[in-house]
Amino acid sequence: MCGIAGLIHRGKTSNIGSEMTDMLQALKHRGPDSTGFAIYGKPPSAENEFVMRFKVAESEDLAKGSNISETIIKRRKKVNKRMKERGATIISEDDATEYAYRYTFTFDGNDADLEGMTRYIEELEGAEILSMGRGLELIKDLGDAGVVANQYGLQGFQGTHALGHTRMATESDVDIRSAHPYWAFPYNDISVVHNGQITNYWIMRRQMEYKGHRFMSNCDSELLAVYTADKLNDGYTLEDSLRQSIEEIDGVFTYCVATKDSLGMAKDTMAAKPMVLYETDDLVILASEEGAIRAMIPHEIDTYDPYDEEVRVWQA
Amino acid sequence: MAGLTKVVDGRSHDMGLHNEQLSGRTMQVFFDTTDEENYTYAWSHDVDFNKRAEIDMQDMTPTEVNIKIRELLEAGNGTIVIKNPSSRHSIGVGILNKLNLIFEGSLGYFGCGLIDGPNVRVTGRVGWSCGENMMAGTIVVEKNAGSTFGAAIRGGDLVCKGSVGSRTGIDQKGGSIIVGGDTSALTGFMMQRGRMVFCGNAGKNLGDSMYDGTIYVGGDIASLGVDAVPAELTAQDKAWLTRKLTQYDLMPENGVDHFTKIVAGKTLWNYDNLEPHEKKIVL
DSSP, X not given: OOEEEEEEESSSOBOHHHHHHHHXXXXXXXXXXXXXXXXXXXXXXXXXXXXEEEESSOGGGGXXXXXXXXXXHHHHHHHHXXXXXXXXXXXXXXXXXXXXXXXXXXXXXXXXXXXXXXXXXXXXXXXXXXXXXXXXXXXXXXXXXXXXXXHHTOTTOOBSEEEEEEEOOSSSOSSGGGOSOEEETTEEEEEEEEEXXXXXXXXXXXXXXXXXXXXXXXXXXXXXXXXXXXXXHTTOOHHHHHHHHHHHOOEXXXXXXEOSSEEEEEEOTTOOSOOEEEEOSSEEEEESSHHHHHHHOOSOOOXXXXXXXXXXXXXX | OOOOOOOOOSHHHHTTSSOOOOOXXXXXXXXXXXXXXXXXXXXXXXXXXXXXXXXEOTTXXXXXXXXXXXXXXXXXXXXXXXXXXXXXXXOSOSOOSOOEEEEESOOOTTTTTTOEEEEEEESSOBOTTTTTTOOEEEEEESSOBOSSTTTTOOSSEEEESSOOOTTTTTTOEEEEEEESSOBOXXXXXXXXXXXXXXXXXXXXXXXXXXXXXXXXXXXXXXXXXXXXXXXXXXXXXXXXXHXXXXXXXXXXXXXXXXXXXXXXXOSSSOTTOXXXXXXXHHO
């Protein structure tokens, strides 16, 4: 079933970490297996500064043996070494968990060099970059929103917009790799949450792979992130990309996509997956159920269900 | 071939409630409106509409609220006000009793499903599947409604003064769905009986694969579904529309003459096919 949510503050920042946690906790019954956040903080002032979230193991690996902790430490040291080899200067290292980290670093190379460094890091066993960009931070793990938010210290995270997802695993495993949101390597700052099934997934995936895109999972939702990144890279606007996706992607789906400064949504032609929308001049909230919106705004509000083939985009 | 079920003459017919031209093999049983027993269950409670109770469900679960409603009915309360429903799911379901039920706020999914008898008013919005399978009574929603509004309803009036989502009245088997605004795609999909009214626009595939029933649309129709066809808006239709829309304060300023009437073409389903047991008799 899964629950998806999105919010965007227009013209200001807010405590989006806590806000999205409250929304996802209200959607817990739609998917208790894992929870994910894509949160967009204020971009660093320096043009060459990036923020990266990555992991070197899965949470269930911790139960696999007494020496896993040593293995994790070794893997992390190798990541640091590879970053330095490729010219990155690490500014800060935060331990979100024993196996997942948040780094900020400066990098003076071009986009291809940055992509090369990420691929080099991911060659390491167990290493996966969850997100990298100037605004996007992607956090996902097993458990409900409260557990994940506490684990990764999301309360108090200031930013402009966010996506969230509570997952009921149906077609792939219960692990971090299969948890949403997805981002589109190596296109920074694009993330997607999706509710539904994409029936021409493998055809579309092969088309994307033929164009050189990378897939980290077998989850159909990742396709939407890669698809969006591909369209934006080809010069489409986000709105055009969302409209085109309704034509080109088969299945039943409702999805939200975020870029460094915008939030969008699209609903397929069957309108079979839910979405409720609340919109004011300075705030837009989307969620699979109104209960999630009411978790953020307790008083009575006017909401509506976007219709079939409806596409909307909002700027931060 | 079996004929139509006998229609009992009664007050409801005098009021024009059952004036559709039955065709083919459609079966319909009308209650005798003069028989009071047809409107109550053996276990129904005798309630006093002037006896009023309030429930603040701020700190209650939907299950606790539904149990509380039954307790209040048992105590003879004929009017119950629910405060702070806060868009939670499955509230007010399965009520088989006379009752004035008022929700001060919005409901989530399956609000007031499977009801038979109560008159419900929701001052806010409702989520998916409001009034699903309702058999009698009224539900009036003051704001918008989600998808599958009134799925498979069998009777009563289900009213939304705002707009509704997709697949409104899917599998409708009777009663009336009345909407002040627009409706989305696949409205009336596999509709079997009853009436729907939309004062605004209708989305794609309106009335797709409908067996029977009537849909009235005051605005534009994006497209008709398979086997849904326009029909002449008769004086009887206009009288019914006027009465219903006036009753719920939804009468358009320009009247009802502009409404488009949609019915089943009945080319998709073969109404003259015999049932298996009838074939055995013939053979």
